[in-house]
Amino acid sequence: MKRFFNSADNASQSPGQSGRSDLGESASRESIDPVVAAEVDETTRLLPNRIDSSYGRGYLSPDDPAVSPYNLFSVRAAHYFTVFLLVLTSIWWILLLVALFVTPPGLETRGSPFNAFSYASVAVTLLAVSLLFFAAPSKSVRIITGAVALLLLINTIITASVQRTRHEEGWVGIFSAVWAFTTSIWTIIADRTVQWGKREEEERLTGRPESRRTLLEWIEVSVSSIALLLLCAVSALLFCTLVLRSLDAGLAPPGKRYWVDGNKYEIHVYCHGSKSKEPLPTVLFEGGDDTVENGLWQFAQNAVQNGSINRYCFADRPGLGWSDTAPSPFSAGQATEALSEALARAGETGPWVLVGAGSGSIYSRVFSSRHGTEIEGLLLIDPLHEDLLDRVGAPGRGFWLWLRGVLSPLGIDRVPGALFKGRTREDRVWGRAAYQTSKTIFAKLQESLVANSLSRRDAITSRAIQYQDTPLAVISSGKMISRDKRWEAKQEDLTKLTHALLNWDVVEDAPHEIWRTLEGRALIEKRLKKMVHLPLKKRPIGGADEAAAAIAVEIEA
Template sequence: MVSFWSSKKDEPDRPESSQATGHAHAHQDEGHGPAPENEEPTERTRLLAQHNAQGYLSPDDPAVSPYNLWSVRALRGLSLLALAASFVWWTFLLVSIFVSPPLMHSRGSGFFAFSYTTFTTGYLVLGLLFFTVPSKPMTICGIIIAILLLIDMCIILGVPQIRVEEGWVGIASIVWAVVISLHQIIQNRVVTWGKREEEERLTGREETRRSIREWLAVLFEILILVVMTLATLLFTATLILRASDASLEPAGKRYSVRGSAYQVHLACVGNRTTENPEEPTIIVEGDYGPVEHSLQPFIDDQYQSGAIRRYCYWDRPGFGWSDNAPSPHSAGMAADVLSEALALADESGPWVVVSAGVGSLYSRLFASRHLLEVSGIFLIDPLHEAYLDDIGKPGRGFKLWLRGVLSPLGLDRLAGAIVRGRTREDRVIGRSAYQTGKFIKAKLQENLVAVTMTSAEVQSARHIQMGATPLVVVSSGREMQEDPNWAERQEDLSRITNKLISWDVVHDAPHEVWTDGEGRSVLESRLRDLVRASRESQ
């Protein structure tokens, strides 16, 4: 207790008169006192003016500092250079989330690389702020952080899918984080050594007491390091989940698109028939989340019952098994990517596009770009383009960005896996898919261009769409009751072609109409009607 509250300004006991002089000369002989004038200056003396050789300095004297050593000063300069480099890299990664610079596109979300660089930059700032107050707990936390980051690096480099998703940008970010963590350990030890050396040389002994200000500084830094250690632990746990999810094989195949910039997942079910070339293939477009968790099970039931003979479904970039696309990425770009994937899979029309919610915007764009091959359009409670203003709200974009930055911590995914028993399927294509960084990045991209690029593309598609294409619209009665404008806009969508087969309103059905008994029955009946009309239009 005495050492905690004592101030360093209290001078340590020194020997009297000649004894003190003798003691000082003894330290000179041992190489710890001020160097005689006829000796060559050493690392310990060249930065200081010569002091009275007959006594010692006060521990609080500004001259008693580890900065007297050129190695300590050089180490601090190196930390400043590393901080400048980290900040520049952090800026590039921040920009790449919104606009992908050349050669910096990540097939994954990019949030892991950004989080590691943010961590590294903060770690360097912390080390520089508390440069002269090192402690053993800091070294211990530093060692734990370095070990966890080394594990992260091994996972990223060792799991092929994660390595491809993160790309050279993510690999460089984690390697830099490991290097800085090791640098911080070395820095803490070197400053500790330099502080002890200068205290022994200039005050006669190592100073073991700390002022209250120093204790508070050490306590504050330790608290921050504990938080950083927990964050690193969460990074590691989230990467372990990603490694587990990477082992889940896709139902179809992944095709490289846009000059092999990234891959998208496409699966087709059913045999092609040469006997009935007019038989359409159903192209399924999901709503808010992965199609495997929404429309695909319903369409597969129709295939099993014989109502349709062949269907294809895909994951939009950032969903399911598909990589993230470079930013910016609009709905029209996604429609073009689907066209490319179908061509690579050697799939051809006629096609009937079936979609729900926001996916209807994507299917309408696809239909307008394949006028002669699309023989039917089926919209299930579709989202009208007037609602793109809601999708593109800046506040929504900021929340998505913040969720993305925090996503490497994996708090929701880890809780789902540990407490709620969420599986790989849940996280990749199921109810927990919205928690992944890829999904958040895709939604952020959707937000950024909703009122600009996507809005213009949908308006053009409406002008181009062939009027003779058979159309079916099925709307949710609940949505129409909750939003007075929804009914009016559903009616407007029933006029995107001149050949409306039917527009049905299922009064008690939710937005996911297929989850309601009556809604499911209406969808099954109308899908058969549309397939029949598609055959007749060929």
């Protein structure tokens, strides 16, 4: 700056006036020094523009690159802090993504980890949009972000207030919701800071705040507004789904929940019927793709009323019905251990007749092999063979389940179902719409991830240690056999699980869920009644072949 004024003075003096000029220059320096000597800070470092303006020299053009809110330290600090938050949130997002497949220690949830993942995704998107369009603040952006923040706050309050959602989400889900709300508030503060800095710099460097926007700025504001409107819609859908979950939490389970696996999660167990003076076994049902409540429960109730069986129990596998989800990975063997612990805590000790349907037959077989002395019979309803688990664990199926799980917290199918199709709480918890819930989808994803590895190994091992004198009955679907020859061959192979095969029945025109037909229900009840009422004191204890023959004679009698 001194160089600017010296050159102006030198240009106006003649060679003969050097002494006067020096004196005048000294005087001018003394008069200017108080201004020039002032310490340079973030509001004066672009001078001489401000000093020029005091001498009538004008301001910078509004299009000058020097006119930027980044000149201010406060704006730069807000930018750096937003980057820092994005890095932290991205790390949290990655951890939750990993938890969908393998649960890191301490990141367990008793509900669906997809819910926490959705809030982390909202937080990452908010911060990313804020950084991409950081220098283009907008009032519309702040209003939309405020709406997102309000919805996230309401979701956080509901999650923490409802006992069941608080139990299922745990600290992971609640923290994710709180963090998403916090990042939304910060993006509003950051945008407001940039708006203030932009106005300050325009007034200082151009003489007035700029009211017009360039085409690029309009594009940036439009894109950011659209992105945030989508986030607002996502937050609204999360709210609607959370309201449904809160309503569903009021549906009391028929049985009781019991802590298992070191109190990590709870398993729902329900038993019904009387323990007669006769030592009759209790029937333990294991559902297939659906819960026991969705079909087999009604069959079991009718069987008790008809006197075919005396008492039955069933437990929801982790993630299904009223049971919590378990940490990943989760195999059939681990599910059996959880079931055994839950039954023990419920005071149910058997003896048992096991009924396994579809994929549930894998779990029944593993349970039978590990509790051989307590098992009085094994009835398999169109069972899944371990060699066909590659269908359950197919990569395409796993990816589809993952994609459905990521979208499931939005309730795209659940919310319209509740509003327009009359779907009830029972439908969503254990009925026809249960497959839409995040918890059930996560359980199916867990099953798919280990079906062809850990669960297949468990099934093969169970076959090797299965008690060979255990009475066995297999009932197959005629429709499944007619359209899949491999399925037929594997059904026949499962009749060789023990040496005490009682019956292998094929129900023509019956679907995979055989009990949904009158003929299928009648046949299942008939076989089950014979197996349950075989007097335990007459059970043969000789060789496997003798056992099978003696049991067959007793049943025919």
